[in-house]
Amino acid sequence: MVDPVGTGVVSAFGTLLKGLQTIKDLAVSVEIKAKVTELYDVILSGQQSALESNIKQQALLDTIGQLKEEIARVKAWEETKKRYSLYEPTAGTFVYVIKEESKGEEPSHWICANCYNEGKRSILQLKTVGVENNHYLCPLCKTEFKVRGTRPMQNVQVNRGPRNPNSWMA
Ligand SMILES: [Zn+2]
Numbered sequence: 001m002v003d004p005v006g007t008g009v010v011s012a013f014g015t016l017l018k019g020l021q022t023i024k025d026l027a028v029s030v031e032i033k034a035k036v037t038e039l040y041d042v043i044l045s046g047q048q049s050a051l052e053s054n055i056k057q058q059a060l061l062d063t064i065g066q067l068k069e070e071i072a073r074v075k076a077w078e079e080t081k082k083r084y085s086l087y088e089p090t091a092g093t094f095v096y097v098i099k100e101e102s103k104g105e106e107p108s109h110w111i112c113a114n115c116y117n118e119g120k121r122s123i124l125q126l127k128t129v130g131v132e133n134n135h136y137l138c139p140l141c142k143t144e145f146k147v148r149g150t151r152p153m154q155n156v157q158v159n160r161g162p163r164n165p166n167s168w169m170a
Pocket of ligand 1: 114115140
């Protein structure tokens with residue numbers, strides 16, 4: 001580990017100061033006492049700057065730690081987002097759907113397009129079943145998605161043809 005002004009240095013200054021205090025207590029000569037006091041001040045300011053460097057170094061290490069976490073999170077999200085593709089279950093409604101080949105053990109599902117753009121995976125939940133439309137809710141950002149009566153399947157075709165009230169149920 002690189003620790004040029006770490007806790008070791010700071011505590012070494014502390015030991016020095018204690019030693020000087022002892023000398024000062026024992027010293028009888030005024031001159032020696034004055035010299036020791038002088039040294040004491042020099043060491044004290046040295047300790048102070050070592051302590052400050054130590055704090056700065058700790059802050060840097062904390063920042064590096066946070067950055068590492070952020071990089072790991074971004075990398076994990078890059079892997080997750082590859083599993084989904086943009087999908088339009090109903091004209092004008094956009095979600096991301098899990099790709100067939102990426103499903104694994106998971107059932108088909110949709111995730112929120114808004115949260116996807118924020119780097120988050122939020123699985124849409126069926127909220128209400130209507131006569132014409134079902135409403136799906138994003139539990140994270142609370143966006144509602146109006147979808148014609150379909151299940152989260154990738155192969156559902158968007159009905160853009162002439163209105164046939166039963167066609168979407170097929
Ligand atoms: Zn969302």
